[in-house]
Amino acid sequence: MSQPIRLQTYLGLLLVVTTAITFSLIGGVILAYRIPQINAEAKAAVQHQASEKARLLEFALAGLEAQLRPIVTMAHYARLSEIGDTLDAIIDDGAQFNAAYLIDESGKIRAGGVARNGEASRVTPTGDLSRNTLFRATEKTSIAWSDKYLSAQSGQVVIGVAVRQGRWTVIGEISPAYLREGVTTVAGKSADQVLVVDRTGEWIAASDREFGPADNLGHLSIVRNALAGQQEGQQLAHAGGDVFAGSATPQRLGWTFIVTRPAGLANPDIRRALVVILFGFSGSMIIGLFIAPWWSRRLSRPLQRMIDRTHQLADGNYTGKTAAHSRIVELNDFGTDLQRMADAIREREASLARSEERLRATIENAPSVAIQWYDRDAICRYWNPASTAIYGFTREETVGRSLVGMIWTEAQRDEFIELIREIERTGEPTPPTEFAIRHKEGRLVTVLASVFAIPDAHGGHQFVCLDIDITERKRAESALLASQQELETIFNASPVPMSVSDLTRGCRIIKVNDAWVRKFGHESAEAFGRTGSEVGMYADPEDRARFIGRFTAGVGIYDDMELWLRHAGGQQFLARVSARVVEVAGQRLMLMVSEDITEERRMQAELRGVNEELEARVLQRTAALTESNNELAAAMENLKTAQGQLIQSEKLAALGRLVAGVAHELNTPIGNGLMAVTTLESHHRDFTQALADGLRRSTLETFVTNVGTAADIATRNLERAAELIASFKQVAADQTSSQRRTFDLQTVIEEILTAMRPTLRRSGHLVETLVPAGLRFDSFPGPLGQVLTNLIDNAVRHGFEGHEGGTIRISAARLDDGQVELRVADNGRGIAAEHLPRVFDPFFTTRLGQGGSGLGLNIVHNIVVSVLGGSVAAESTPGAGTCFILTLPATAPVSHRHEP
Numbered sequence: 088m089s090q091p092i093r094l095q096t097y098l099g100l101l102l103v104v105t106t107a108i109t110f111s112l113i114g115g116v117i118l119a120y121r122i123p124q125i126n127a128e129a130k131a132a133v134q135h136q137a138s139e140k141a142r143l144l145e146f147a148l149a150g151l152e153a154q155l156r157p158i159v160t161m162a163h164y165a166r167l168s169e170i171g172d173t174l175d176a177i178i179d180d181g182a183q184f185n186a187a188y189l190i191d192e193s194g195k196i197r198a199g200g201v202a203r204n205g206e207a208s209r210v211t212p213t214g215d216l217s218r219n220t221l222f223r224a225t226e227k228t229s230i231a232w233s234d235k236y237l238s239a240q241s242g243q244v245v246i247g248v249a250v251r252q253g254r255w256t257v258i259g260e261i262s263p264a265y266l267r268e269g270v271t272t273v274a275g276k277s278a279d280q281v282l283v284v285d286r287t288g289e290w291i292a293a294s295d296r297e298f299g300p301a302d303n304l305g306h307l308s309i310v311r312n313a314l315a316g317q318q319e320g321q322q323l324a325h326a327g328g329d330v331f332a333g334s335a336t337p338q339r340l341g342w343t344f345i346v347t348r349p350a351g352l353a354n355p356d357i358r359r360a361l362v363v364i365l366f367g368f369s370g371s372m373i374i375g376l377f378i379a380p381w382w383s384r385r386l387s388r389p390l391q392r393m394i395d396r397t398h399q400l401a402d403g404n405y406t407g408k409t410a411a412h413s414r415i416v417e418l419n420d421f422g423t424d425l426q427r428m429a430d431a432i433r434e435r436e437a438s439l440a441r442s443e444e445r446l447r448a449t450i451e452n453a454p455s456v457a458i459q460w461y462d463r464d465a466i467c468r469y470w471n472p473a474s475t476a477i478y479g480f481t482r483e484e485t486v487g488r489s490l491v492g493m494i495w496t497e498a499q500r501d502e503f504i505e506l507i508r509e510i511e512r513t514g515e516p517t518p519p520t521e522f523a524i525r526h527k528e529g530r531l532v533t534v535l536a537s538v539f540a541i542p543d544a545h546g547g548h549q550f551v552c553l554d555i556d557i558t559e560r561k562r563a564e565s566a567l568l569a570s571q572q573e574l575e576t577i578f579n580a581s582p583v584p585m586s587v588s589d590l591t592r593g594c595r596i597i598k599v600n601d602a603w604v605r606k607f608g609h610e611s612a613e614a615f616g617r618t619g620s621e622v623g624m625y626a627d628p629e630d631r632a633r634f635i636g637r638f639t640a641g642v643g644i645y646d647d648m649e650l651w652l653r654h655a656g657g658q659q660f661l662a663r664v665s666a667r668v669v670e671v672a673g674q675r676l677m678l679m680v681s682e683d684i685t686e687e688r689r690m691q692a693e694l695r696g697v698n699e700e701l702e703a704r705v706l707q708r709t710a711a712l713t714e715s716n717n718e719l720a721a722a723m724e725n726l727k728t729a730q731g732q733l734i735q736s737e738k739l740a741a742l743g744r745l746v747a748g749v750a751h752e753l754n755t756p757i758g759n760g761l762m763a764v765t766t767l768e769s770h771h772r773d774f775t776q777a778l779a780d781g782l783r784r785s786t787l788e789t790f791v792t793n794v795g796t797a798a799d800i801a802t803r804n805l806e807r808a809a810e811l812i813a814s815f816k817q818v819a820a821d822q823t824s825s826q827r828r829t830f831d832l833q834t835v836i837e838e839i840l841t842a843m844r845p846t847l848r849r850s851g852h853l854v855e856t857l858v859p860a861g862l863r864f865d866s867f868p869g870p871l872g873q874v875l876t877n878l879i880d881n882a883v884r885h886g887f888e889g890h891e892g893g894t895i896r897i898s899a900a901r902l903d904d905g906q907v908e909l910r911v912a913d914n915g916r917g918i919a920a921e922h923l924p925r926v927f928d929p930f931f932t933t934r935l936g937q938g939g940s941g942l943g944l945n946i947v948h949n950i951v952v953s954v955l956g957g958s959v960a961a962e963s964t965p966g967a968g969t970c971f972i973l974t975l976p977a978t979a980p981v982s983h984r985h986e987p
């Protein structure tokens with residue numbers, strides 16, 4: 088026989104063993120369920136990653152396509168030398184493109200460049216690519232990508248992209264190293280490996296260094312399956328182990344993107360699951376070894392407390408309490424039963440006292456029932472608070488006394504005693520009866536009272552009187568009766584014929600008002616108890632059946648049915664009939680209203696005739712208006728077309744003036760620089776001759792001085808030319824792109840005036856600027872420059888017509904609300920008052936046929952309002968000049984981004 092052990096030890100071992108077995112089973116089940124799930128997730132993940140990486144790299148390579156599109160567009164109008172410069176700029180140091188060529192429709196290279204030693208160099212346009220696979224692919228699609236091939240120009244293995252538009256094609260050659268960097272960027276820091284191969288299995292790019300540009304990977308199982316069209320995640324053997332592989336082939340690139348992830352124990356998710364389960368098992372065992380002894384002691388303590396409580400009960404101590412409950416149900420039940428034994432004895436002793444307290448609390452707290460107890464001589468023995476509330480007398484005033492002179496008269500007291508005697512004789516309570524009892528304040532209180540007998544403590548009877556105050560109910564009943572009489576009066580006073588019929592008696596009339604009697608010619612007594620047909624109120628008996636049927640289908644509600652009804656004298660009239668069903672005291676009644684609309688229908692018939700005539704006239708007018716609108720729409724479309732052409736002409740004219748200004752302004756510094764260099768060349772010849780004849784110190788000093796002077800003149804003039812070119816480039820960029828940027832208003836205005844200075848100089852007019860520095864804008868300098876150019880040009884061409892030596896003043900100031908007010912004023916001939924409101928209208932001009940299009944100020948208005956988000960107004964006095972006031976926000980609204 089085994090050695091017995093303590094309960095505490097046994098419980099501790101049981102907890103440790105149970106924990107170990109449970110965790111082992113659960114861990115095994117989790118691994119058996121989770122590992123296939125991880126494998127399925129990995130297959131789906133690599134397939135998703137392949138599609139996603141392919142999409143990302145395709146999106147990244149779209150940037151290279153975007154660089155070639157402008158070149159093939161420019162080929163339709165630009166010179167080959169300009170296109171060659173552009174190709175050199177794109178190739179640059181060969182970071183993206185190794186080479187790029189412009190090819191005509193016959194396959195001849197017309198321009199090209201190749202990167203050599205980190206710089207772009209020109210390619211002699213003699214090659215013929217008409218049989219080139221990539222060139223021929225553009226016959227089917229405007230953009231095509233090639234497999235890897237050896238470039239004839241650069242001598243390197245490259246990837247080609249071709250963009251075709253019309254008869255021109257541009258081919259760009261990209262180094263696989265650039266693609267490898269792109270794939271590495273797309274792959275990111277993920278543990279998955281990304282491999283890109285072309286249609287023949289040639290290596291194009293990869294996220295690792297296992298393979299290189301010279302490798303053909305068609306023999307690998309992951310490549311072979313991908314090229315065979317297996318576009319779902321699979322587990323394949325690769326590199327001495329198993330991997331999950333997914334692939335995707337974008338239609339535009341034609342390459343295959345393969346993403347792999349290790350399988351089996353090499354998969355980080357499976358290793359992570361194993362580690363978590365092992366750590367969980369170890370942790371649970373360690374925690375169990377610490378918790379088991381403490382838990383076993385905790386379970387054994389309550390049993391000892393129960394034994395102590397049992398000793399107390401055996402000694403007759405019922406007032407004590409059972410020790411605190413444990414977490415063991417059986418021990419709790421045992422302790423509860425012990426406590427119930429002690430509590431049952433105490434509960435029996437207190438039960439009777441509680442019952443009496445409940446009864447008295449019920450009587451004392453009844454809020455609306457007055458309860459009194461009387462002996463057989465009508466002496467009050469009990470008076471509850473509700474009795475005080477109803478009658479006004481307190482308990483001290485009534486208990487132990489006769490209530491004569493308080494709530495009763497002598498006669499009422501004698502009547503109550505007689506009632507008590509009847510109850511003693513029969514033993515039956517009295518039914519609820521109304522009594523008028525006097526309140527302490529002298530007013531009468533109507534109560535509904537019931538009296539019955541209960542035993543007293545001496546074997547006799549006490550008589551209980553229950554009173555409910557119904558004074559307010561009686562008053563409400565009186566008010567209801569008065570209301571019914573008032574409704575009866577209103578019913579009879581209504582000017583509309585009304586009748587009430589009993590639906591339960593076949594819709595027989597039980598009430599009609601005075602208007603009904605006057606309209607139908609029947610007295611109330613004559614109609615009472617009869618149906619409408621019996622009275623003869625329907626001109627057609629079938630109308631009544633139709634009305635009742637439709638009324639019933641409408642679930643007791645019907646509005647505005649038109650019927651022909653008849654007067655007692657035989658006259659017929661058309662009536663609008665409405666009906667409702669109401670329930671009164673359980674009786675279903677139909678309220679029927681009949682309104683005479685004979686005259687109304689006659690007027691409507693006349694009105695319909697008038698309307699039909701008006702509609703015919705409207706149709707005639709509508710046809711005429713439709714024809715006129717079609718003609719106006721055609722004219723408007725022609726105007727819009729002409730307006731677009733004129734706006735384009737205005738822009739080209741502005742561009743021409745800008746080019747003329749650039750040429751004129753650059754002429755002076757470049758001419759001065761050329762003169763200085765030419766002079767320096769003459770001094771150099773003289774110095775060379777003097778050197779041959781024998782150089783003297785004075786000649787050398789003169790030559791050095793001349794060289795310094797010429798170099799200084801050339802430097803200053805070339806720096807001025809560089810500043811002008813930078814300014815003109817900024818103005819040209821702003822006016823052609825309409826890009827939003829931050830700028831200083833004073834700087835933009837100076838750049839615009841610099842470009843216009845030759846035009847202004849030829850016109851003989853002066854432009855003054857009073858624009859403070861520091862007025863910063865976050866807006867569109869190009870559209871703003873177009874506005875100022877148009878306003879200045881408008882002043883020169885129109886404001887100063889017939890004037891010489893005019894002045895244009897441009898001023899600006901910041902307003903209190905943060906906006907900037909820009910004024911362009913001239914002292915020319917001004918604008919006539921009748922023309923001023925229309926100066927911003929399209930095609931409005933006073934020089935029609937003399938070169939004026941009428942769109943200059945309309946373009947100004949559209950740009951200021953729609954692009955810059957401001958407002959423009961004009962002020963003018965004939966003979967004194969014109970001022971255009973522009974109110975502009977320092978930050979243009981985001982929604983105003985498009986050129987008008």
